[in-house]
Amino acid sequence: xxxxxxxxxxxxxxxxxxxxxxxxxxxxxxxxxxxxxxxxxxxxxxxxxxxxxxxxxxxxxxxxxxxxxxxxxxxxxxxxxxxxxxxxxxxxxxxxxxxxxxxxxxxxxxxxxxxxxxxxxxxxxxxxxxxxxxxxxxxxxxxxxxxxxxxxxxxxxxxxxxxxxxxxxxxxxxxxxxxxxxxxxxxxxxxxxxxxxxxxxxxxxxxxxxxxxxxxxxxxxxxxxxxxxxxxxxxxxxxxxxxxxxxxxxxxxxxxxxxxxxxxx
Numbered sequence: 428x429x430x431x432x433x434x435x436x437x438x439x440x441x442x443x444x445x446x447x448x449x450x451x452x453x454x455x456x457x458x459x460x461x462x463x464x465x466x467x468x469x470x471x472x473x474x475x476x477x478x479x480x481x482x483x484x485x486x487x488x489x490x491x492x493x494x495x496x497x498x499x500x501x502x503x504x505x506x507x508x509x510x511x512x513x514x515x516x517x518x519x520x521x522x523x524x525x526x527x528x529x530x531x532x533x534x535x536x537x538x539x540x541x542x543x544x545x546x547x548x549x550x551x552x553x554x555x556x557x558x559x560x561x562x563x564x565x566x567x568x569x570x571x572x573x574x575x576x577x578x579x580x581x582x583x584x585x586x587x588x589x590x591x592x593x594x595x596x597x598x599x600x601x602x603x604x605x606x607x608x609x610x611x612x613x614x615x616x617x618x619x620x621x622x623x624x625x626x627x628x629x630x631x632x633x634x635x636x637x638x639x640x641x642x643x644x645x646x647x648x649x650x651x652x653x654x655x656x657x658x659x660x661x662x663x664x665x666x667x668x669x670x671x672x673x674x675x676x677x678x679x680x681x682x683x684x685x686x687x688x689x690x691x692x
Contacts, residue, residue, distance in 0.1 A: 463613060468496075494522065496575050497573045499566055503566050505555065511541070511551070511553075511557075511565050512541070515540055518569040536574060539571075540571035541568050543568070543571060545598075546561065546564050546565050558591070559586060563583060563591070564594070571602070578608055578610045578611070579610075581612075581613050582612075583596075583599070584596065596622075599623065617654070618670060621641040622641075622663065622668045626638070636652060641669055642669060645660060647659060656674075658671050
């Protein structure tokens, strides 16, 4: 295959480290999707080098990279008629080869991935018949079947209703907490990013503005600098994480008084 066309992706360095759930709240355009594609070896930076475990990712065999790093792109589309079990099984492709065909170990890994994402009961259903939340869980199951320690998720909650968004983010949190996976996600919702991530990276115009724990970096000044949004940041009463309250553009009008006639005796 021809080499990917050069892009304006920044120099990035990744290495095995303490597992994190890392989110980048999205502003548009800001290059976050381009950054993920560069990290996933789909794009080659014009400057700098993407390092994976200390080695240039573009000098490593694609199959070897796929055993370390999984990517869930925006709006992933399954082939017509493919079932849930068939799609999840495709996650085992990087582990196949001339000397290693499908095995009981592959079956076990696929079954565990489907159980972890709660889609075992949908195994024989065509993917195109599922709800948005179910489809996202199936795609995440396929990524899990790759058995990579690092997962890149590009806007995994886009186009989902709020209940499905929470369902997918709760699943990502469990994968991080229970399996020690490192997840890197681009999210639209700053509140969700602050609530679920252990580490945030704020970008604007392709440059890193701030990075660190949500409680440390999510401030009113940062939100106004990155999003141009005057706000107040308070503690979320449910989780203790930062909660952004946009400044009111206008005051709510008071309700008109209701006059109750006095009883006459």
